[in-house]
Amino acid sequence: MRKITQFRPGGSLVLVLFAVYMLVPLLATLNFSLTLGENYTTVAYEKLLRNEALFEALWHSLLLATLTVLGSLILTLPTLYWVQLKLPQAKPLLEFFTLLPFIVPPIVMALGLIRIYSSGPFPITGTPQILVFSYMMVSLPFMFRAIDNALQSIDTHTLTEAAQSLGAGTFTTLRYIIIPNILPGIVSGSLLVFSSALAEFALANLLVGSAWTTFPVFVSNVGRADGRQAAALAVISFVITWLVSITILWSANRAPGQNNISLNR
Amino acid sequence: MSFLVLNQLKKAFGTALAVDNFELEVAKGELVTFLGPSGCGKSTTLRIIAGFETCDGGQIWMNQQEITHLPANRRKIGMVFQSYALFPNMTVAENIGFGLKLAKEKPPIIKKRVNEMLSLIRLEVLAQRYPHQISGGQAQRVALARALAPQPQLLLLDEPLSALDALIRRSLRAEIRQIQQQLGITTIFVTHDQEEALSLSDRIVVMNQGRIEQIGTPFEIYNYPTTNFVASFIGTLNMLPARVTNAAKGEINLGGHTVRVAGPLSQSDNTEITLALRPENLKIVEVEEEGLSATENFVHAKVKEVSLLGAVVRVRLSLAEVLLELDMFNSRHLTLPVPGAEVKLSFPIDSGLILTKPNTTIP
């Protein structure tokens, strides 16, 4: 007789099938990228490494992801602190704004963004700036949730009052008291934003395209011309995703209660 | 044959024995408590009886039938958990009626029985509340009603009062006992609180490291412990180092005084032993006469500290180098001992327990 709570019909089989489904495409892709007919070859990787555009695109994406994280932090952190402290009644409004990017697909947002920012006072379509701003918008939910969770888990009010009773101003309190205390949440949110900015394709392709190529756009352009290089690029992308995800997991373990889910679609 | 028979139950987690050779017979309508320190295997034994845990050896008999291998949901055993475990998606009434619904009772019958149970626990007004809308004490009463509603053959409670605060704990303890006696349901109650065990049990099973130390009525367990473990686990004990001076006459040396204990000692002369004395068996006396009387021992001690615990006054004294505690009843006319004063103590010769090393049986 088994313990009643250990009831799991076909549990192991389910898990094995899941692992197969998740791993076979990865292994098949690795194999595909390394074979030519019956022979083993690294020609796809060599071609890629000789392509300067690859490094340029990688650099663009890293820069973009970093700027997005910084922008998102500057926008979200003081606002949330302020709301927590002075304007708790404004919370639902902020939550509405952070829910929108979840519901409205990036492709839909791209439509309006092109209209507004192609001409007029801010003609930034086709430049990296529009990507930074729109990525900040798309990844707002991740940063917002992470920092909000962190702020909720510390007693912001008492900490602030204690700091101010010792003579600290708002900026000093934020810089020396609040930020160090919610650092795990900040790191966790930043990594999620970073990872989603690194992999974003729809907005980059529609808003900027080849004017300033990001890594996913490069992958798409090169990959559609050459299947073997496409497989090699998928492998490289997977390695990058894997590295970022492992870092996210590691940081989430150090910040209990933090999310580790972002969406790339 | 008794209503519930546990025969040589064994359970190991990995290499650690959680329950070892557990033997117990429980009569119908009896309330038995399992008492012991944390991790001694109380919950494991209870969960084996309930059918949540398998046992590695032994049998369980209930009502002349072996149920060792019967699945939990066919045993007709009610269970109350420390954490209430009310179903959060059901109202209080739905929680109580759930067992009857599973038994395919008709709705009017369920309704009637739920109302009966609600009035038994005096919570009629909360019938439509959800578990998160009631207090811990109320939740535990609902859990009790839920377990009792399908009229189980046996009721198991695993530390049902531990999550509650002291005041509610006492009143609910009395309520559980009263309901149990009213329904006459055979009950096993797990606790690590000796006051709880002593106050509500018909019999107590004291456990330690997966084994039974002693089974007996609260009176027997408290006053006639049969092992060192039981003696030191139940109540407060003064543990006083002493030396056997005359084993045949039962005389020992305690801080320079010769005192007697009941009966001859099995230890040889000059063995170092421990004399265990309950604080309430010690008395401060005025009599002049020293040494040995027929039934009492007399010793000198010095008052160190006096503290009022309410109904009881606890006096800390030093006897030669040894510290000991004495309890006396509080009253308005009591003259409190003064710290620093020399006093005379007496204790009955049969009130002392001789302990050698831990966990050996007292002869």
Added chain:
Amino acid sequence: MAVISVEQKINLKPKQGIVKKNLAWLGLLPFILFCGAFELLPMGFMLVGSFLDTKKGTFTLSNYQDALTKPFYLNAFLNSIYVSLITAGVGTILGGLIAYSALTSRRSWVRSGVITLSNVTANFAGVPLAFAFVATLGSTGLVSVFLEKSMGIDFFSKESNLYKFGGLCLVYIYFQLPLMVLLITPALKGLRREWHEAAASLGASIWQYWRHIGLPVLFPALAASFVLLMANAFGAYATVYALAQGYINLTPIQIGFLINGDVALNTGLANALATLMIVLMAGMLFAYQQLNKRSRRWIR
């Protein structure tokens, strides 16, 4: 007003308090300006644009008429709904089972392994995932060649290939499953062992436990996860763009064509399609809230 609030009675200088409160809103200005410029404004333009004729700029309903009657666009819409419903449904059910099997496993490396695998694969989507599936199930893909050689199944035949609907579902499920595992794991951890045991002691079988307690308790989390998976698939663009541009007719692909294509630049129609997508998503959210009404009574 006849009723004077306690605050007003106590506050000696109510005016100053109100001024301060209003000044506090100023602190939100950057955030609100940003969201205005990059969320509300684009959506406003989209909504207005959907009622304007692309060429003349006059008011018209023809964009919606085209979107809802021309078989080409209507099919795209239906395809999008099907693919998101199917992959969200499969993802919710199988992902839930996977998470449950992993959490109840006695081996701790199984538990952490499934979580790690899910974390990595949930983030592996879009263009690279499409290429990975081409290398696996495409015409010369490893698995399709293997299937053809060993079992004679021609995966790349006219009817069932990667670039058709079924293949697309397989690709979407690849990121839906691990996402579901991550979404539902906290809720599954919240199912307490004692509930199962209490139910068993009251006579419930395993199925009765799941029917009366397990599933109702999980329902809000399952429904929320389903909606999120649905939105995830409904808005997905990169994966299908890289996998089968032009082969599979989905609304996001149509929108991309209409604003970026060299042939058919028709922003009015694109706006109408986008607005319809949002209306559908809002409908889903509304349905979810209605479904959840019952649960909200017992959720803290």
